[in-house]
Amino acid sequence: xxxxxxxxxxxxxxxxxxxxxxxxxxxxxxxxxxxxxxxxxxxxxxxxxxxxxxxxxxxxxxxxxxxxxxxxxxxxxxxxxxxxxxxxxxxxxxxxxxxxxxxxxxxxxxxxxxxxxxxxxxxxxxxxxxxxxxxxxxxxxxxxxxxxxxxxxxxxxxxxxxxxxxxxxxxxxxxxxxxxxxxxxxxxxxxxxxxxxxxxxxxxxxxxxxxxxxxxxxxxxxxxxxxxxxxxxxxxxxxxxxxxxxxxxxxxxxxxxxxxxxxxxxxxxxxxxxxxxxxxxxxxxxxxxxxxxxxxxxxxxxxxxxxxxxxxxxxxxxxxxxxxxxxxxxxxxxxxxxxxxxxxxxxxxxxxxxxxxxxxxxxxxxxxxxxxxxxxxxxxxxxxxxxxxxxxxxxxxxxxxxxxxxxxxxxxxxxxxxxxxxxxxxxxxxxxxxxxxxxxxxxxxxxxxxxxxxxxxxxxxxxxxxxxxxxxxxxxxxxxxxxxxxxxxxxxxxxxxxxxxxxxxxxxxxxxxxxxxxxxxxxxxxxxxxxxxxxxxxxxxxxxxxxxxxxxxxxxxxxxxxxxxxxxxxxxxxxxxxxxxxxxxxxxxxxxxxxxxxxxxxxxxxxxxxxxxxxxxxxxxxxxxxxxxxxxxxxxxxxxxxxxxxxxxxxxxxxxxxxxxxxxxxxxxxxxxxxxxxxxxxxxxxxxxxxxxxxxxxxxxxxxxxxxxxxxxxxxxxxxxxxxxxxxxxxxxxxxxxxxxxxxxxxxxxxxxxxxx
Amino acid sequence: xxxxxxxxxxxxxxxxxxxxxxxxxxxxxxxxxxxxxxxxxxxxxxxxxxxxxxxxxxxxxxxxxxxxxxxxxxxxxxxxxxxxxxxxxxxxx
Numbered sequence: 001x002x003x004x005x006x007x008x009x010x011x012x013x014x015x016x017x018x019x020x021x022x023x024x025x026x027x028x029x030x031x032x033x034x035x036x037x038x039x040x041x042x043x044x045x046x047x048x049x050x051x052x053x054x055x056x057x058x059x060x061x062x063x064x065x066x067x068x069x070x071x072x073x074x075x076x077x078x079x080x081x082x083x084x085x086x087x088x089x090x091x092x093x094x095x096x097x098x099x100x101x102x103x104x105x106x107x108x109x110x111x112x113x114x115x116x117x118x119x120x121x122x123x124x125x126x127x128x129x130x131x132x133x134x135x136x137x138x139x140x141x142x143x144x145x146x147x148x149x150x151x152x153x154x155x156x157x158x159x160x161x162x163x164x165x166x167x168x169x170x171x172x173x174x175x176x177x178x179x180x181x182x183x184x185x186x187x188x189x190x191x192x193x194x195x196x197x198x199x200x201x202x203x204x205x206x207x208x209x210x211x212x213x214x215x216x217x218x219x220x221x222x223x224x225x226x227x228x229x230x231x232x233x234x235x236x237x238x239x240x241x242x243x244x245x246x247x248x249x250x251x252x253x254x255x256x257x258x259x260x261x262x263x264x265x266x267x268x269x270x271x272x273x274x275x276x277x278x279x280x281x282x283x284x285x286x287x288x289x290x291x292x293x294x295x296x297x298x299x300x301x302x303x304x305x306x307x308x309x310x311x312x313x314x315x316x317x318x319x320x321x322x323x324x325x326x327x328x329x330x331x332x333x334x335x336x337x338x339x340x341x342x343x344x345x346x347x348x349x350x351x352x353x354x355x356x357x358x359x360x361x362x363x364x365x366x367x368x369x370x371x372x373x374x375x376x377x378x379x380x381x382x383x384x385x386x387x388x389x390x391x392x393x394x395x396x397x398x399x400x401x402x403x404x405x406x407x408x409x410x411x412x413x414x415x416x417x418x419x420x421x422x423x424x425x426x427x428x429x430x431x432x433x434x435x436x437x438x439x440x441x442x443x444x445x446x447x448x449x450x451x452x453x454x455x456x457x458x459x460x461x462x463x464x465x466x467x468x469x470x471x472x473x474x475x476x477x478x479x480x481x482x483x484x485x486x487x488x489x490x491x492x493x494x495x496x497x498x499x500x501x502x503x504x505x506x507x508x509x510x511x512x513x514x515x516x517x518x519x520x521x522x523x524x525x526x527x528x529x530x531x532x533x534x535x536x537x538x539x540x541x542x543x544x545x546x547x548x549x550x551x552x553x554x555x556x557x558x559x560x561x562x563x564x565x566x567x568x569x570x571x572x573x574x575x576x577x578x579x580x581x582x583x584x585x586x587x588x589x590x591x592x593x594x595x596x597x598x599x600x601x602x603x604x605x606x607x608x609x610x611x612x613x614x615x616x617x618x619x620x621x622x623x624x625x626x627x628x629x630x631x632x633x634x635x636x637x638x639x640x641x642x643x644x645x646x647x648x649x650x651x652x653x654x655x656x657x658x659x660x661x662x663x664x665x666x667x668x669x670x671x672x673x674x675x676x677x678x679x680x681x682x683x684x685x686x687x688x689x690x691x692x693x694x695x696x697x698x699x700x701x702x703x704x705x706x707x708x709x710x711x712x713x714x715x716x717x718x719x720x721x722x723x724x725x726x727x728x729x730x731x732x733x734x735x736x737x738x739x740x741x742x743x744x745x746x747x748x749x750x751x752x753x754x755x756x757x
Numbered sequence: 758x759x760x761x762x763x764x765x766x767x768x769x770x771x772x773x774x775x776x777x778x779x780x781x782x783x784x785x786x787x788x789x790x791x792x793x794x795x796x797x798x799x800x801x802x803x804x805x806x807x808x809x810x811x812x813x814x815x816x817x818x819x820x821x822x823x824x825x826x827x828x829x830x831x832x833x834x835x836x837x838x839x840x841x842x843x844x845x846x847x848x849x850x
Contacts, residue, residue, distance in 0.1 A: 061804040291820035384821035491833035
């Protein structure tokens with residue numbers, strides 16, 4: 001025999017802690033069908049019975065205004081769980097019990113959990129749970145979720161309630177003022193005669209009086225529905241006349257009246273013992289003067305930890321990958337398969353895998369911000385800023401995270417409650433310049449603006465922020481207009497987080513990233529590899545080997561000439577060469593002449609190397625040009641030509657779609673310095689300079705790189721979080737369009753005024 | 758038709774010239790009279806305990822002057838100034 005248990009409660013009541021406590025690690029995180037609201041389910045065994053537990057979204061009510069409320073309500077009414085476990089924050093009973101009054105009316109068997117008993121005690125609250133249990137008509141279990149105290153008793157109560165279902169224990173009714181009860185009775189009488197009689201009649205009546213749209217729909221659809229709705233309208237009109245407020249407001253008010261009565265009977269407040277420690281902490285953390293600097297410090301610390309500490313395991317992963325590549329290329333003979341494995345699979349997925357430590361650290365810190373309760377303060381402090389773009393204060397966190405990596409940042413939009421806010425934040429996030437774009441800036445700015453590299457790079461970051469803000473304003477006034485929800489934010493008490501819960505949260509979110517690496521990024525890397533590998537046979541117009549041999553011969557000849565002259569100059573004073581050197585010889589003698597000779601010899605050697613290297617680059621460029629990837633670049637070249645880009649930029653931007661840092665390694669390939677190029681590489685810098693790119697075009701290229709379609713991983717994250725291809729494709733199209741427009745402006749207007757040419 | 762689609766009850770609109778929640782200074786307390794704004798906003802606040810006659814205290818303003826932090830029914834809640842303006846209150850000393 002197995003039972004279905006649903007956990008319901010307000011946000012911040014410790015629901016997830018209890019859920020984790022009951023199910024341990026045996027849980028599954030997914031989405032509710034059709035919406036991106038997290039759906040957590042798990043199970044546990046107790047007394048040889050299996051209990052399947054579902055963690056409903058945290059809601060303040062069952063009024064079906066938000067996606068969360070609709071989900072919770074539909075689950076309770078349609079799925080009919082065997083037991084509903086209602087978690088209540090014991091230190092904040094009044095508001096928490098509001099949902100309880102609705103749960104009681106929904107008619108499902110109920111177990112009430114008084115969570116955070118320790119905090120209630122700290123606040124000076126003494127709660128008589130026996131009395132409360134009588135008043136609410138359901139067992140009440142005091143629990144401290146953080147330590148797990150009381151969980152065994154909870155399991156026992158759940159079992160008892162689940163197995164007692166057949167006995168039909170009569171739950172209590174929330175009693176409303178007499179005038180409302182009279183109207184409820186009138187509707188009840190009609191409902192009992194209708195096909196809706198088997199549903200919770202009282203619940204339906206109350207919901208009708210609350211003008212609940214879904215219930216109205218359901219009633220209208222049945223026989224006699226019209227009559228019931230007419231009665232409802234009469235009743236509401238009567239209530240509004242009597243109470244001078246809407247039926248909804250009057251009933252909510254009455255619920256609070258019931259709650260206050262219950263609390264009076266079972267809670268003793270010892271105000272002298274009360275310590276509102278959260279308020280004390282907030283005197284500093286959200287202080288008018290200190291609040292912002294402290295928040296700034298926390299953000300800085302978050303970055304510091306993520307990137308500095310993250311770079312240590314990053315190096316380990318990197319060396320493991322290099323070892324793996326070497327191992328595979330050592331074991332397998334040089335072949336297509338070997339190249340696919342090494343360059344395609346390991347190289348491609350590895351380029352993303354090195355970010356794993358950063359991402360896990362970031363998620364850990366975010367879990368910490370959430371579990372302690374500071375996240376709500378972030379929203380409080382930053383709301384003024386984010387409100388300008390039509391966003392909720394909490395949206396600041398994913399925006400800042402975007403500077404690190406857009407993928408966790410977009411996944412971090414889950415902290416936002418409204419879908420509209422989530423979508424808006426997801427859409428503007430890619431403009432926050434992620435760390436993968438930095439190598440591109442460093443390379444290109446270093447090649448073309450060696451004097452002002454830092455300024456150029458910084459302006460890219462600023463441009464990204466400006467693009468995000470402007471797009472945010474634009475979207476909130478156009479495609480995402482009017483879906484905004486009022487800002488009603490609870491500032492929950494601060495809590496000490498448990499390591500267990502932090503690691504669970506981190507793992508849940510990090511795992512999604514790992515899944516993505518194994519799918520989307522793997523496929524993308526293989527595609528890029530295929531484009532770069534085929535066709536295997538290319539015919540070159542020039543014979544590079546011969547040209548190189550030619551260069552070597554020329555230099556060998558020059559060197560020989562030089563040596564002969566030098567030897568002659570030592571042997572005979574009458575040599576013309578000697579006369580040129582005479583002054584030197586007079587001053588410092590023979591030694592000086594020798595140095596001079598060696599110097600010229602070294603210079604000859606160096607320029608020989610450079611010429612051969614340049615030939616090599618041209619050869620690899622020519623080869624790449626004939627590979628599919630080069631052909632693709634050629635196809636798109638006419639499109640990017642107005643921006644001043646050549647087929648090389650076209651290729652780099654296409655491969656940058658897999659991951660932006662690949663732009664750098666693509667240039668490495670195009671200029672033949674190998675794939676393991678870093679942004680300081682001289683080969684690429686000289687290659688770029690000699691490729692005919694002007695500083696203006698370089699700037700335009702940087703602007704394009706900053707703004708255009710985020711990498712494959714980001715696209716996957718956008719698809720995941722928005723849940724639709726429509727927004728995903730829109731994001732790709734919009735960012736491409738914006739990148740093209742702005743890059744074109746740079747090239748065109750810059751060219752008009754002859755800037756940086 | 759649905760009641761929710763009808764114009765809201767006349768009397769539930771806050772009257773011009775009333776003292777608003779946003780007029781209270783940090784540390785001041787008030788008793789809620791009426792809540793204006795959209796039906797959804799009203800209902801959300803009522804569900805969170807901002808019912809008529811409930812006692813509400815303005816605890817502080819955010820560092821950038823908006824939003825405000827309120828204390829209602831023993832917990833802390835934050836609203837924007839523009840929303841607090843839709844709530845009429847009676848000052849209690």
